[in-house]
Amino acid sequence: MSTITQLPIPTHFDPYKVGEVWRVPYQTRAIEAKAWANQQGLTPATDDRFRVCLLAIDVQNTFCIPGFELFVGGRSGTGAVDDNVRLCEFIYRNLGKITTIVATMDTHSAMQIFHSVFWVNQAGEHPPAMTMISLEDVEQGVWQANPAIAPDVTQGNVERLQAYALHYVRQLNQHGKYLLTVWPYHSMLGGIGHALVSSVEEACFFHAIARQSQTQFEIKGGNPLTENYSVLKPEVLIDHEEQAIAQSNTPLLERLLTYDAVIIAGQAKSHCVAWTIDDLLTGIQATDPVLAQKIYLLEDCTSPVVVPDVVDFTEQADAAFQRFVDAGMKVVRSTDPIEQWAGMRF
Template identity: 60%
Template sequence: MTTATELPIPDFFDPAKVLQVWRVPYQERAAQARQWAQQYRIPPAKEDQQRTILLLIDVQNTFCLPEFELFVQGAVADNQRLCRFIYTHLAHISEIIVTLDTHTASQIFHPLFWIDANGEPPPPLTIITVDDVQCGRWQPNPQLLASLGLTDQQSLQAYAQHYVAQLAAKGKFPLTIWPYHSMLGGIGHALVSAVEEACFFHTVARQQQTRIELKGSHPLTENYSVLRPEVNHDLQGHPLVPVNTALIEHLLAGDRLIIAGQAKSHCVAWTVADLLSEIQQRDAQLAQRVYLLEDCMSPVVVPGVVDFSEAANATFAEFAAAGMQRITTSSTPLNL
């Protein structure tokens, strides 16, 4: 987006560092942000007449840096554009919300959760179907019973069948065994350093704390979407993870919502789909307030294995047909 009201990019921003992990110099950046706000007469966010929220989905090292577990090709360039966007539109972004995919080793989509007849775990990117569980090709690891809060293998087996059957019935992605990623307490879980720096700079300059939303920590379900899990009830109908009603209400209360992050085909698409579902139940016109910043997101592509580009484009075409606006950082549909 190029408008007459764009701010310059601070001298400290180095696009080459977007693919590196480093410590943000908080005190120095805080002093610079205060000076920046004074120099460019940037008001506190609470004074904004139109409230614009920037939702950043899973802009974490695990997805965005080439040497990490689930690198999304295109994420480095996406984040270079994203950082520039935050700095140039600093005065018009009222609030930044970041989601963090948050995992431990013994979750249903990680290898430790499953074993074959020889007690071996599935390799990453294995797809586990209803038939796989029913015939015993893959079964849940009985050694995890205590850590999962279950008492017997029969209950765990029954839940595993319930889980993959629910995914199939709801038309969700089949259960994919992902490499261990976004591990709580690890470097991969952290925001990309350059993006963290931009968010911190915004927090101080606009005097509006970046809101952090954790997702995906329940061991018995997945959370592609930050708004609700893939499977949200156990065999007895008890909820596993509540719908994130507070975040839904907050997102829909703003005047404009801009969405970016990774991956376009998975966590971004699922979050937007859940948000659209909420919008259509309330007022379809609310979709027009949602802007999808498409040059700051990329689909999952594993060369020679899988390519979700076509599926992502089809999904985003559906979002646009529902009234959401597909934009890029070089387009000008918003008066920011």
């Protein structure tokens, strides 16, 4: 086994600031990162013989900062903040071993199928956040698509909008997905909630300069007609007329599978993380099931959606991770030396 060579954590990292929003001092960090690389003997990522990708899913303010729209507290109430302290420390300790960081960005606008303005009842009222809309609700007219948004969603065709709304919840029902959830407006493009958590952004930037490896960003979730929990595939791909409305992110899937190891962290374990891994597993099984063995899940850098007295997805998240392990993936902890993980060959 390789010698364990965890790096010290740079002095600029402050774990007590992880739950806050602030401006990263890029120029200062760039100078420090270059000096840190020289001091620690780090080489450019292009020299890596064993190539490692860290896939950081939706590590954005909207999910990770207390008081923001969809803070993922987990059962502890501080889940995402604690997760990101460990994620930042993991990046810094393993700066010389992480070849590439890929950050996914949940990206929304107001008029999308999972936001209140998309739906109305017979009184013209919008559903409150966290309303679950079932197939029966739409079939019985409890909720219908809001005709006023048709110009922005279906080129003014109200009939098509209503037909699609029914088709959408029917597709979710047929494929065993979660009920359509009306989420609070979140991760809005152009807003503060959309940005990466400042401490994580700083760690990614520091890695980019120290290893001369550009952080890669994957935008998802902008299609008004479908949810997009997974960065690899929207929930619904075709409309009620069998026309394509979206497509799978095959280029990212293929790129991830070129790495010798892919490490996955982020939010939320029960939703965007679990469904991204599920789609990754589907792609792996269609290619070569053995490839699942090079996927590592950072269990202490992700938390499930828990809204006290409303919903708790902890058990579903844990069941999904067990299924991934059964398929050959590995659940690991960020605090354990990466050289000790089975399959790592530095």
